[in-house]
Amino acid sequence: MKITLCLSIKFWQEMLQVQKELESLGYEVLTPPHEVPNDKGEMIPVEEYYRIRKDDSRGNESWIWDLKEKAIRAHFEKVAQSDVILVLNYYKKGIRNYIGANTLLEMGLAFWLKKRIYLLNPIPEELDYAEEIKGMMPIVINNDLENLL
Amino acid sequence: MMITVCCSLSFSDEAIKIEKSLKKLDFDPYIPFTIYDCKSKGIKDIKQWISDFIKKDPGGFDQLKKDRMEMHYKKVAASDAILVLNYDKKGIKNYIGANTLLEMGLAFWLKKRIYLLNPIPEELDYAEEIKGMKPVVINDDLSLIKL
Numbered sequence: 001m002k003i004t005l006c007l008s009i010k011f012w013q014e015m016l017q018v019q020k021e022l023e024s025l026g027y028e029v030l031t032p033p034h035e036v037p038n039d040k041g042e043m044i045p046v047e048e049y050y051r052i053r054k055d056d057s058r059g060n061e062s063w064i065w066d067l068k069e070k071a072i073r074a075h076f077e078k079v080a081q082s083d084v085i086l087v088l089n090y091y092k093k094g095i096r097n098y099i100g101a102n103t104l105l106e107m108g109l110a111f112w113l114k115k116r117i118y119l120l121n122p123i124p125e126e127l128d129y130a131e132e133i134k135g136m137m138p139i140v141i142n143n144d145l146e147n148l149l
Numbered sequence: 150m151m152i153t154v155c156c157s158l159s160f161s162d163e164a165i166k167i168e169k170s171l172k173k174l175d176f177d178p179y180i181p182f183t184i185y186d187c188k189s190k191g192i193k194d195i196k197q198w199i200s201d202f203i204k205k206d207p208g209g210f211d212q213l214k215k216d217r218m219e220m221h222y223k224k225v226a227a228s229d230a231i232l233v234l235n236y237d238k239k240g241i242k243n244y245i246g247a248n249t250l251l252e253m254g255l256a257f258w259l260k261k262r263i264y265l266l267n268p269i270p271e272e273l274d275y276a277e278e279i280k281g282m283k284p285v286v287i288n289d290d291l292s293l294i295k296l
Contacts (some may be wrong), residue, residue: 053277068281076258101275105267108251109258112222130249135214 007088084116097124156234181274243270
């Protein structure tokens with residue numbers, strides 16, 4: 001079974017651990033990239049790209065937004081290729097079991113494609129969009145990868 | 150040209166007006182089913198209705214939410230483009246809610262053109278995701294919608 005992991009980049013270290021465990025359970029795991037090309041085609045860490053993007057909130061640097069477009073589509077492709085998605089939702093920004101907007105979009109695509117959606121931790125009730133998350137009927141596995149069907 | 154209107158239910162009256170304007174311009178518009186469903190049931194305060202529903206039957210509401218999300222997704226998939234009605238809401242200029250964001254995500258995946266009636270809501274946490282989907286801002290001018 002092929003699993004695509006969906007997460008905020010802040011959870012990169014946790015993701016590596018989950019990836020390792022899933023692979024040892026025999027799953028094929030697709031993850032987001034950790035490096036992306038900048039305007040000169042040089043590979044830079046995703047965290048650095050995020051910093052550059054935050055500084056360009058006015059949208060003057062078109063490569064930044066072209067890359068964002070490509071990045072959304074690239075992970076969408078991975079969602080489409082996989083059998084299920086697993087959302088890694090840990091504590092972030094003072095919110096328990098946080099799910100960011102990008103991950104929400106990936107869940108939305110999985111929902112449209114009728115892929116099973118797993119959440120590592122419970123639904124983040126504090127988020128404005130808890131209602132939409134619940135509507136997508138995710139399966140909460142309570143941090144136990146053995147609960148994946 | 151079929152165009153699916155995506156918006157918060159708080160903009161129901163505006164959506165009905167836009168639907169009329171789009172028809173005049175020879176588009177085939179579709180607005181969220183819940184808007185007319187609430188009208189036919191005489192529900193005036195949709196927010197209150199939702200909150201009462203969740204209190205009474207949370208599981209039933211999740212199922213209804215799922216059905217309505219799927220219903221509007223199908224319309225997005227069947228249309229040539231989507232038009233997002235992003236007016237001010239909750240003190241945020243040009244607000245786009247999570248449900249609409251999800252519909253934009255589907256339109257993006259299906260390579261449909263995404264129109265925003267008003268500029269990108271820069272204050273929202275997910276302004277970056279909105280920008281990445283490269284929507285076309287029409288600044289309240291429906292004549293700018295092209296095939």
